[in-house]
Amino acid sequence: MARMQPIQFNLPQERIPRVWYNVTADLPVPMAPPLHPGTHKPIGPDDLAPLFPMALIAQEVSTEREIEIPDPVRQVYAQWRPAPLYRARRLEQSLDTPAKIYYKYEGGSPAGSHKPNTAVAQAFYNKEAGTKRLSTETGAGQWGSSLAMACAFFGLECKVYMVRVSYNQKPYRRALMEVYGASVTASPSTETEAGRAILAEHPDTNGSLGIAISEAVEVAAKDPETKYALGSVLNHVLLHQTVIGQEAIEQMALAGDEPDVVIGCAGGGSNFAGLAMPYVGRNVKGLSKARIVAVEPSACPTMTKGPYTYDFGDTGHLTPLVKMHTLGSTFIPPGIHAGGLRYHGMAPLVSHVLDLGLMEAVSVQQLDAFAAGVQFARAEGIVPAPESNHAVAQAINEALEAKREGKARTILFVLSGHGHFDMQSYIDYQAGKLENYEYPAEEIAMALAGLPTFK
Ligand SMILES: *Cc1c(COP(=O)(O)O)cnc(C)c1O
Numbered sequence: 001m002a003r004m005q006p007i008q009f010n011l012p013q014e015r016i017p018r019v020w021y022n023v024t025a026d027l028p029v030p031m032a033p034p035l036h037p038g039t040h041k042p043i044g045p046d047d048l049a050p051l052f053p054m055a056l057i058a059q060e061v062s063t064e065r066e067i068e069i070p071d072p073v074r075q076v077y078a079q080w081r082p083a084p085l086y087r088a089r090r091l092e093q094s095l096d097t098p099a100k101i102y103y104k105y106e107g108g109s110p111a112g113s114h115k116p117n118t119a120v121a122q123a124f125y126n127k128e129a130g131t132k133r134l135s136t137e138t139g140a141g142q143w144g145s146s147l148a149m150a151c152a153f154f155g156l157e158c159k160v161y162m163v164r165v166s167y168n169q170k171p172y173r174r175a176l177m178e179v180y181g182a183s184v185t186a187s188p189s190t191e192t193e194a195g196r197a198i199l200a201e202h203p204d205t206n207g208s209l210g211i212a213i214s215e216a217v218e219v220a221a222k223d224p225e226t227k228y229a230l231g232s233v234l235n236h237v238l239l240h241q242t243v244i245g246q247e248a249i250e251q252m253a254l255a256g257d258e259p260d261v262v263i264g265c266a267g268g269g270s271n272f273a274g275l276a277m278p279y280v281g282r283n284v285k286g287l288s289k290a291r292i293v294a295v296e297p298s299a300c301p302t303m304t305k306g307p308y309t310y311d312f313g314d315t316g317h318l319t320p321l322v323k324m325h326t327l328g329s330t331f332i333p334p335g336i337h338a339g340g341l342r343y344h345g346m347a348p349l350v351s352h353v354l355d356l357g358l359m360e361a362v363s364v365q366q367l368d369a370f371a372a373g374v375q376f377a378r379a380e381g382i383v384p385a386p387e388s389n390h391a392v393a394q395a396i397n398e399a400l401e402a403k404r405e406g407k408a409r410t411i412l413f414v415l416s417g418h419g420h421f422d423m424q425s426y427i428d429y430q431a432g433k434l435e436n437y438e439y440p441a442e443e444i445a446m447a448l449a450g451l452p453t454f455k
Pocket of ligand 1: 113114115142231232233265268269270271385387388
């Protein structure tokens with residue numbers, strides 16, 4: 001009998017990481033601090049207290065290398081973690097490449113993506129701090145459904161502002177949030193000042209993550225029993241996702257391989273950072289030499305076309321100023337189907353690591369991303385989320401480059417979620433209704449003209 005070729009590299013439940021890994025402890029240069037939007041002075045913990053519980057604020061500014069994961073959070077993680085690492089042998093065969101392709105699959109969580117890794121942690125700390133209700137925004141709906149689930153686990157109310165274009169395109173995601181007990185409103189809404197201001201100017205707007213963030217922040221700032229939760233971008237969110245990379249490092253050791261390239265799609269940067277930052281740390285310590293590659297959509301090219309500068313996190317300018325790659329806080333990206341990749345900025349931590357030259361960024365067109373997703377599904381069976389398709393496309397590009405060079409290459413990417421709630425986008429793709437978007441240069445120039453200025 002032929003020996004079975006290993007495809008899964010699984011760890012036992014006890015190997016769920018006990019800590020989150022904070023890469024800032026290992027970076028040669030500290031991050032630029034967030035600034036108060038009025039005074040342009042660095043903000044302190046008290047400035048954030050209306051929005052977040054102190055435990056999360058402490059994580060946001062922490063320079064400790066390791067932060068212990070509370071037992072109740074690890075206990076919830078145990079339902080789907082350690083997440084599987086697979087070797088994509090049939091995809092390798094279909095590409096006829098000498099490269100090895102591994103993927104860390106985060107779609108096995110109940111909500112279908114990596115987002116519960118932070119949603120559970122945020123709900124836990126809020127419950128501990130006595131919060132009654134969490135408000136948030138969601139684009140495609142993955143974050144909203146992850147937070148709604150976590151709120152159900154910990155007995156919190158959940159209020160979600162869902163970007164209008166997704167609210168209309170994705171009724172099943174909305175239904176899922178409501179099954180978990182959340183209340184969902186299309187954004188911009190008439191419930192907030194920020195929403196009403198946008199509607200007065202652009203009554204037919206598709207909405208954007210920047211606008212929905214303004215609404216959710218406003219609600220939290222005005223109600224002492226409500227706090228705000230963000231699914232990406234912030235340091236503490238990226239921190240919680242590092243369970244992905246820590247597990248992957250152990251699993252790659254099980255596989256007896258070391259990646260030459262580590263890949264993730266990047267909207268706000270959290271699943272990418274979750275896989276990549278533990279590898280950045282290893283690279284900095286001289287333990288590995290992996291190339292680290294973030295993949296963004298060409299229609300929202302934050303890292304590849306946007307300047308690295310201070311900007312607001314939201315369209316209504318309620319958030320602090322953070323230094324990041326940005327297309328301008330008023331930029332409303334084209335309605336590509338990867339709703340989770342349509343944020344105007346990039347996580348300050350990812351932007352900083354890019355600026356330090358410790359990683360690379362590339363962009364992928366929508367049609368190439370879907371072609372890659374379909375090829376992946378036919379080889380591996382898993383239908384990736386439209387966001388994840390961007391990582392798949394880059395993994396395939398790397399494998400084909402290895403083939404052209406006739407050289408081995410070990411590729412590791414994070415498959416951030418499955419696409420079962422995104423089948424309409426696959427229907428549109430198969431029907432030839434999707435298009436590539438040219439770089440929206442004029443709109444970005446206009447949005448960038450509104451960047452905050454400093455004396
Ligand atoms: C939200 C989401 C993304 C984009 O967010 P990041 O913070 O950049 O990870 C990517 N993939 C999936 C499946 C998502 O749900």
